[in-house]
Amino acid sequence: MSELIRNPRVMKKLQQQAIEIAQGRSMISEEDLERMHYLKAVIKESLRLHPPYPLLLPRKSTQDVKLMGYDIAAGTQVIINAWAIGRDPALWEKSNEFRPERFLNNSVNYQGLQFDWIPFGAGRRSCPGIQFSVPVMELALANIVYKFDMVVPKGIENEDLDMSEQFGITIHRKSSLSVWVTPLC
Numbered sequence: 001m002s003e004l005i006r007n008p009r010v011m012k013k014l015q016q017q018a019i020e021i022a023q024g025r026s027m028i029s030e031e032d033l034e035r036m037h038y039l040k041a042v043i044k045e046s047l048r049l050h051p052p053y054p055l056l057l058p059r060k061s062t063q064d065v066k067l068m069g070y071d072i073a074a075g076t077q078v079i080i081n082a083w084a085i086g087r088d089p090a091l092w093e094k095s096n097e098f099r100p101e102r103f104l105n106n107s108v109n110y111q112g113l114q115f116d117w118i119p120f121g122a123g124r125r126s127c128p129g130i131q132f133s134v135p136v137m138e139l140a141l142a143n144i145v146y147k148f149d150m151v152v153p154k155g156i157e158n159e160d161l162d163m164s165e166q167f168g169i170t171i172h173r174k175s176s177l178s179v180w181v182t183p184l185c
Ligand code: HEM
Pocket: 051, 052, 053, 055, 056, 057, 058, 118, 119, 120, 121, 122, 123, 124, 125, 126, 127, 128, 129, 130, 132, 133
C-alpha cells in the first residue's frame, strides 16, 4: 500500500487493470486473478523491496566451500539475507525503485528456484504458506484498489512518505500508514 501511494503511476495502472477485469461487477474474484498480470508484478515487486521475513531460516554448510571469495568451512551456520539480495544493484537495475514492470517479462516464480528473488525462501525449508498467502494478498489488494483511491494526506509530498522499517524476525512499517481514502464506486 505504501509503495502504491508513493507511486501514483503504478496505482493508476493497477486500478485500470482491476476495472477492466471486474467489468462492472461488485468484486474481483479468485478466478479473475489468473489474468491480473500487473497485480502479480506489483506483489512481486513489493516482496522484492519489503520481504516480510528478511532473514531466512539458518542453514549449515555440509562441506567446505568458497563463495564470492569467502571460505566457508563445513558445519558453519549461514543466514541468508533476502532483504539485501532483493536490493542488490548487481542483480536489479535501479534496485531501490518500485518498478513492477521488471516482473512482467520475468519467469521468476514463488518456488525459490532463482536465488535473486527469495521472499519465501528456497529449498526444502522454504515457506509452506505460499499457496495460501499469495492469493490472499492478491485478492485483498485487487479489491482495495478497485474500490478505493488512496493518496498521502494533504501537505505531504509522495516522496516524503515515511518508509522507515522496523527490523526484527519480521519487518513491518515503523509508523502507521495514514492515507486519504476516496471510494471509487
Ligand atoms: C507474505 C506471506 C509470507 C512470507 C513472505 C513468508 C516467508 C517465509 C520465509 C522467508 C520462510 C523461511 C524459508 C527459508 O528459510 O527458506 C518461511 C517459513 C515458513 N512459513 Fe512462511 N511466509 C508467509 C506466509 C506464511 C503463511 C500464511 C504460513 C502458514 C499458513 C507460513 C508458514 C511457514 C512455515 C511453517 C515456515 C517454516 C518452514 C520450515 O521450517 O521448514 N508462512 N516463510
